[in-house]
Amino acid sequence: MNIYWGDIHNHCGISYGFGSLENALKAARGQLDFVSIIGHASWHDMPEKTKELEFLIDFHEKGFAKLASRWDQIVETVNKANVPHEFVTFQGYEAHSSEYGDHHIVCKGDDMPLFQGISPYEVVKALSPREVIAVPHHVGYTPGYRGGNWDTFDPTISPVVEVFSKHGCGMSDDSAHPYLHDMGPRDSRSTVLAGIRKGLRFGFVGSTDHHAGYPGSYGDGRLAVLAKEKTRDSIWEAILARRTYGVTGDKIQCGFQVNGADMGSEVIAADGREIRLDVKGCDRLDKIVVYKNFMPWQTIAGESLRTKNNPSAGKFKVRVEMGWGDSKDGYFWQGEAGIQGGIIDSVETCFRGRSVLAPTPEMRDNPDLNELHNELLAQSETKVSWTCTTFKNPTTLHSHTAALILEINGDVSTVIEMNLNGKQLSATIGELLQGSRSVHLKAYNSEAILFHRAVPEYEYSYSGTWTDFETEAAECDVYHAEVRQTNNQFAWISPIFVMKP
Structure with missing residues (x-):
């Protein structure tokens, strides 16, 4: 399959962001294969307006109204930018929620009505039978404070979760790139690993959450999909299958398999599982870790890839x-x-x-x-x-x-x-x-x-194959991988879920 690069969570002047939609699409075409430019649509459980919160409430409400007033024009502009095999666009908008966490709702087709004032889950229900997904983002914030809510998470409508953006990395409470925005710190109860430890199954993606109309802005988050071709159908299928991974910025090429099944797969296997990892980075590889059930299982130090003499x-x-x-x-x-x-x-x-x-x-x-x-x-x-x-x-x-x-x-x-x-x-x-x-x-x-x-x-490339003969978890062993370069650029590869026969 091919690796295609995208950003399905970014903002511009269509709501409470900045810059034109047309320039945002142009920027995306310059560095990405696919994009969804997201307008802010609603916040169903927004705090009550006080003098202290006046600016916060006002810019949200004005942004929601701005999106609604231009929605039909936005849908038409995004649809016209979609050119199969050249550049792919998806429709989408965001639903905030203090209780459930924020989600961006992405639609495969162009017929996407705008629903406001309801929760992310209610938006997905209202859009049925259209093909849509709801992607939780900046999940690491405090529960009830727009952090992720794993008790209400529904993997049938959320096949992937955003693990990195301008907010930082939500993988765990000690991952690189902490949350430093005024929304607050990371809370371990809301992090990505907390969700997987609950037995939930989803893939990893990155996106920028950029608010100045620049999808794919370097260093702010991107996602990769493994797909057969650059079309809406093929990229959508890859996202649903969780053949995805998130990166900070560098387009680190990754392949990850268990018994020949790609990242995101569910595999039935007993002993003798063959794990394969292929990486082609953009700078010196610093550290590669294959995790099994959230614990380091194989660790490759970048120093081991170097030799005393440079090649001629x-x-x-x-x-x-x-x-x-x-x-x-x-x-x-x-x-x-x-x-x-x-x-x-x-x-x-x-x-x-x-x-x-x-x-x-x-x-x-x-x-x-x-x-x-x-x-x-x-x-x-x-x-x-x-x-x-x-x-x-x-x-x-x-x-x-x-x-x-x-x-x-x-x-x-x-x-x-x-x-x-x-x-x-x-x-x-x-x-x-x-x-x-x-x-x-x-x-x-x-x-x-x-x-x-x-x-x-040889310093930016790595291939490794291992065989695991030990079944650890009672129901499902989970394998995933992380890649770090010496320039502090990362890749987070979606898990593979291996169940006993």
Whole structure:
């Protein structure tokens, strides 16, 4: 099967987000294979309005009304953007709930009426017999405070759960990427692992929950599906079958099987289960863990994939990054990279939208807020050209740079030459195997360009096969896997559920 990349939970100016729907669809086409752009529809058990909560209640109610007033136009625009085998779109909107947790409702077809003022489960019921799913998101928040509710969770309408977004990672209360938004911390009772420990069966996905009209914004969450083709039918079938996994940003390619059955499957097997994991990353692999019943079963340290001597020839990945500086309103880049003595096998873009998770009193919508000109303009075996916009990093711990990942087939003498905004930088693969190279555009507090250390193929690829002869759980053993790169990019692979005959 093929791996296709998407974001089925992101927001723009159709409700209480920012930027136009048209620009959001354009951004999605630039980095993704499929998308659902979500409007905020309702909050059936919203807190009572007080002076303290006036802004919170008002922006929600105005957003809900805005979505309703434009719903027919939104459905038509999203439908027109759907081009089978090129770019796939799904209709969808969000239903908040303090009691049940927030869900985004995604519909396979275009005939999706807007239902407001009812719970996520009531929305799904009202949409019957249409094919819809309700995906719980930011589940790790406190129960009753819009965290996940595993007591009411229904796997028949929620085949997948969002494990990562701009809110952070909800896998467990000690996972990397904690919840830091003003909605509060993670609570172990609501986390993804708490749900699976209850015996619930669902797959893992990521999506951005981006509020400034930029689906697939790098580092904020994406999902992968294993599907036969790039069509609504095929991608929908993959989601229902839980052949999914979530990533932070890098498009880490993963395959995970038990006895030949893919991620998300339910397998009947006794002893002698063959587990296979294949990973092709975008940077150095740091740690891979295969879990059995939530405990580490196989652990692969990235250091074990490295050798004392770098290869003289083969495939290498080089990340070309640009940004830094102090531009709060955006800095525009136009660049070209060329290769001498080698060829470019693939190019992956790592473009971001403005970092917005929720409205603030000072923010004002602008339809062009998400028109950032983040585009791959041309690509050949020896050249690639692009434009993009970067912003000042929000803090010293939060990046707002942009990057391209070049997979290069060459040797230590292969030269990478780059011209960005008139500034040139060049290095050989051999030099970059020893370390990174950078250059600044101005004398001080300036935007900069970085060639990252070159990564040879054996450091970003892994394949492993094991046989498990031990049945542990009385009813069902659960296997899942996590991948971490040295640049702190993750993949969370959907579980496989193995039952005794």
